[in-house]
Amino acid sequence: MNKESIKQIPHKTIERLSQYRRALLLVSAKGKTHIFSHEIAEIQHITAVQVRRDLMLIGYSGDLRKGYKIQALVELIGQIIDSPSGQKVAVFGLGNLGMALTHYLSGRRENLYIVAAFDVDEHKIGQSFEGVPCYGMEKVKEIVARENITIGIITVPAEEAKATKNLAIEAGVKGILNYTPVPMEVPEGVFLEEYDMITSLEKVAFYVKELGSSDLENTKRTASK
């Protein structure tokens, strides 16, 4: 896996690699050492050929008779998607969603550390939540620089979204995960990923309506992301 080939791994494959790894760790914990593509596929509810194709893209070869060696595959995925020394993450906005994410993600993945949260609420500033210290917004530059935070999760109210994103990027954040409903733009060299819960909910509502109004429809849709 040289740099060139990694570059051309499709986004969707990167996403699935993250998911394969977690699935593999689960089955590995049950004592299994090898796994077939169709077994992975079954767990993920996708097709075996897609699994094989993804693994082909990262250059992993399985055993024709035993399938894939779980441990080796987990390690290879780690080599591809993890940073050697990990990355640090900050949550911007400790409202309900920010708090939930902090709780949910804290300690979930080794190699990704939530090390700070920022909010405007005087009651939260100075406290720690899930072991994550909360600072005021005026501390962003200082903390991001000091801790070398590379990823920012934005969960502030819509009105503050743009300014917060700019602040984070100015402070040195290189990746933004935007959970506000406000579409963003980032400069060169910064990666942006957006997810809008309202859109997702409305999408589900739309297809529920559509499915209900026609029985001929191809019904099962496992859209993800």
Next chain:
Amino acid sequence: MNKESIKQIPHKTIERLSQYRRALLLVSAKGKTHIFSHEIAEIQHITAVQVRRDLMLIGYSGDLRKGYKIQALVELIGQIIDSPSGQKVAVFGLGNLGMALTHYLSGRRENLYIVAAFDVDEHKIGQSFEGVPCYGMEKVKEIVARENITIGIITVPAEEAKATKNLAIEAGVKGILNYTPVPMEVPEGVFLEEYDMITSLEKVAFYVKELGSSDLENTKRTASK
């Protein structure tokens, strides 16, 4: 817009329509009555041609000189993606994330009503959160049927994910929004949308790493969904 043509609206267009509508409502509130495709594009950080293409797909025609009539467009989008009498939503699992979603989505969209939450925690059962009553899991069938709940948001712990999804579908839910990291499968006639926060975070981490390791990269990536 007959049924046939709606059917073939791409998923991504449906998602964008939801976003266009909210953007339009915002600018409409500022007194604007007409808008050009490139203005919508600018707000959404996409291209004007994509906006026009989306609007073409839903059969909306703008004025060649004034652009699109905001109110009429909002109404048309509503006709396409909303159900005439709205739909009811239940949250399964009132942990941090479920609570955040309940808070975040409650009353956010007319036409989509969060009318119930389900949890196993005795302290939560019987209480209301954001005006949403919380019931025990044994009440799912009764409440879903009585309230005619069509959409279920799953935010239970991973171990309970599959069983909860099955319970919801048995009770009559037709759309599932899965926020657990457990990939799901649904029977014919049920729509499934999945979002995995860990995957998103790992994806951002991966591309931050990649961007950092090469300056030649096409840097700006506004992947959404």
Next chain:
DNA sequence: AGTATCTTGTTATTCTTTTAACAATGCAAA
């Protein structure tokens, strides 16, 4: 009237992603 400019609507093209097809391999059993 004629020309320039800006916009929409639509077709064509390119790019991305998924799915299908199938050769090659290794083992087991006849």
Next chain:
DNA sequence: TTTGCATTGTTAAAAGAATAACAAGATACT
């Protein structure tokens, strides 16, 4: 040995989505 079977790895095709290209219309200006 040979046949059959289940698997991987890869190429080819199809489907889905974004981008480009451009004709046509409307207005303003000369």
